[in-house]
Amino acid sequence: xxxxxITELTKENLQLVAHALRSGEVVAIPTExxxxxxxxxxxxxxxxxIYAAKGRPSDNPLILHVSNAESIKxxxxxxxxxxxxLIHAFWPGPLTITLPKSDxxxxxxxxxxxxxxxxxxxxxxxxxxxxxxxxxxxAPSANISGxxxxxxxxxxYDDMNGRxxxxxxxxxxxxxxESTVVEVRDDGITILRPGGxxxxxxxxxxxxxxxxxxxxxxxxxxxxxxxKYKHYAPDAPMxxxxxxxxxxxxxxxxxxxxxxxxxGAFLVSQETYDLLKNNVHGEFHVYGHCGDAVTLxxxxxxxxxxxxxxxxxxxxxxxxxxxGLGVAIMNRMEKACGGNIIHL
Ligand code: TXA
Ligand code: MG
Numbered sequence: 001x002x003x004x005x006i007t008e009l010t011k012e013n014l015q016l017v018a019h020a021l022r023s024g025e026v027v028a029i030p031t032e033x034x035x036x037x038x039x040x041x042x043x044x045x046x047x048x049x050i051y052a053a054k055g056r057p058s059d060n061p062l063i064l065h066v067s068n069a070e071s072i073k074x075x076x077x078x079x080x081x082x083x084x085x086l087i088h089a090f091w092p093g094p095l096t097i098t099l100p101k102s103d104x105x106x107x108x109x110x111x112x113x114x115x116x117x118x119x120x121x122x123x124x125x126x127x128x129x130x131x132x133x134x135x136x137x138x139a140p141s142a143n144i145s146g147x148x149x150x151x152x153x154x155x156x157y158d159d160m161n162g163r164x165x166x167x168x169x170x171x172x173x174x175x176x177x178e179s180t181v182v183e184v185r186d187d188g189i190t191i192l193r194p195g196g197x198x199x200x201x202x203x204x205x206x207x208x209x210x211x212x213x214x215x216x217x218x219x220x221x222x223x224x225x226x227x228k229y230k231h232y233a234p235d236a237p238m239x240x241x242x243x244x245x246x247x248x249x250x251x252x253x254x255x256x257x258x259x260x261x262x263x264g265a266f267l268v269s270q271e272t273y274d275l276l277k278n279n280v281h282g283e284f285h286v287y288g289h290c291g292d293a294v295t296l297x298x299x300x301x302x303x304x305x306x307x308x309x310x311x312x313x314x315x316x317x318x319x320x321x322x323x324g325l326g327v328a329i330m331n332r333m334e335k336a337c338g339g340n341i342i343h344l
Contacts, residue, residue: 018132030170036139061111067130094196192224243344249275262313
């Protein structure tokens with residue numbers, strides 16, 4: 001199968017894509033978080049194609065994407081008051097809400113669970129495609145399972161060339177890490193996956209916000225099945241350090257000194273770069289000033305893809321504090337490193 005990247009976002013082309021989705025094809029679509037691998041969320045065979053293209057385990061459910069809040073009504077048993085508050089505050093946006101599913105939602109979308117994950121993306125082109133398709137669109141991140149998520153059409157192409165007919169190219173995703181997944185309970189909400197909407201933001205709207213215990217103790221089973229899988233791994237082994245720039249630069253230097261014949265790649269803040277630049281050779285990506293979680297989120301997957309292209313032997317990254325958007329970033333970074341994170 002030839003994979004076509006659609007760069008001209010004309011009404012005709014978006015109609016073509018919506019038609020392909022409605023007739024059971026898989027199409028990569030942009031969102032504000034990462035690119036998604038979309039298919040008709042009411043069509044089991046279409047969703048089977050997503051699992052095949054990604055090589056995704058079949059117990060890992062999909063998020064159904066809608067163009068507006070109204071569209072979720074037929075997909076759920078009821079919409080509790082807390083869910084309405086979240087929808088009002090954060091949709092369109094990077095928040096996915098799981099609610100008891102209606103009979104209309106096939107088991108293929110939920111991996112057999114009785115809840116369905118729903119999200120209305122804050123991306124004009126994406127929502128236009130969703131509206132034209134007229135059906136909820138199931139869309140996991142558009143990477144092969146286990147690899148870094150794509151934030152550009154080129155990154156999607158690198159994984160999906162030959163596997164899907166179309167990629168809609170709307171440039172780089174603004175947020176760069178996936179949506180926050182929450183489960184709405186009677187007495188509050190549980191964050192199953194940290195993401196673009198932070199715990200602090202949720203607490204401004206809902207009183208009781210907790211994290212799934214799995215996120216701090218790997219002994220628990222995660223409520224979002226996808227959280228248990230190995231994820232976001234770049235080609236080269238990666239290690240991360242968190243601390244003040246001086247300590248991070250020293251830790252990098254200690255590692256680099258032992259790797260004399262190997263080519264390194266370094267994801268660092270401006271401050272750490274300034275300390276290293278005169279003594280270290282390798283691929284650098286500077287994400288902004290120390291602690292700039294917004295820019296690090298935006299650049300993170302893009303940089304892992306870039307380091308893959310460079311074919312480096314190892315990667316060192318500077319992390320950020322585990323608060324605000326930093327929670328989502330460090331969740332991804334920890335997995336990309338296989339847990340190899342050192343607090344200095
Ligand atoms: O930002 C995003 O959410 C992106 C874009 C494309 O919208 N999508 C995305 O999908 O990240 P995916 O499939 O890569 O991750 C979805 C996560 C997985 O961890 C999955 O297990 C969880 O959401 N999930 C989906 N449905 C669920 C459900 N019914 N109950 C609990 N967790 C669910
Ligand atoms: Mg994913």
